[in-house]
Amino acid sequence: MSLATAAFFVFAVGAIATAILMITRKSAIPAALCLITHFFCLSGLYLTLQAQLLAALQILVYAGAIMVLVVFVIMLLNLGDEAKAVKQSQLRSVLILVAAGVMGLQLFAFLLAQQSGRAELPPTAMLVGSVGELGRVLYTEYLFPFEAVSLLLLAAVVGAVVISKRRLED
């Protein structure tokens, strides 16, 4: 087993384990910590796919910026454990059964498609994920979406300020 294969399995098991741990935590802070670990595992998976820039951005943007925001909001709200979720256990078990069925279907499709799949990364993959190539494509072919997204971020910032300031009575 090569190093890349071993890394894939370590990060894949880590990602699934932290995801399951996250949705089963009762209070929000342990769940947030599990999610941060999950983002680090995903970053490792991006590295096995030769996407270096996205692996760095995953840690900077998700584990850094977004999760810090989430943890701050959890701290501001000062919540206790979640006691309400056990109330609808009937619906819950049905949902979990449906999800298990969907997973079974995915596994079935996976086993069917095993023969026809692409087995190896092409030699160009290293180039595609590099900072230079992605920057070139982003600032030439995708220049307009890039500018549009900056407008979206501006709107989100203004919207966040307005929504969190206002009270319902006003």
Next chain:
Amino acid sequence: MPQTIPLDYYLLLSGALFTIGAVGVLTRRNAIMMFMCIELMLNSVNLTLVAFSSYLGDSAGQIFVFFVMTVAAAEAAVGLAIILALFRNKQTVYVDEVNLMRW
């Protein structure tokens, strides 16, 4: 550098992560937990995009992941502002205690 993991493994992994995230959104009643599960689902889709992009040697998928990350950041800002406003007005973040828009 030889790579022996087929593309299907990445697709199965991201499908599993998406299902876990969907179960989380549907079973949890805490708005912050639901928000974090949505992030989980977004990230599983990102993994699919990166896997296809690398295996097909096309950078469009990785560019798309950029935009998904940007939209996720915007969603985090607005979503957490909504949760804060909700907590200020109703003193709760449990979504089944909020029936402002129920008819």
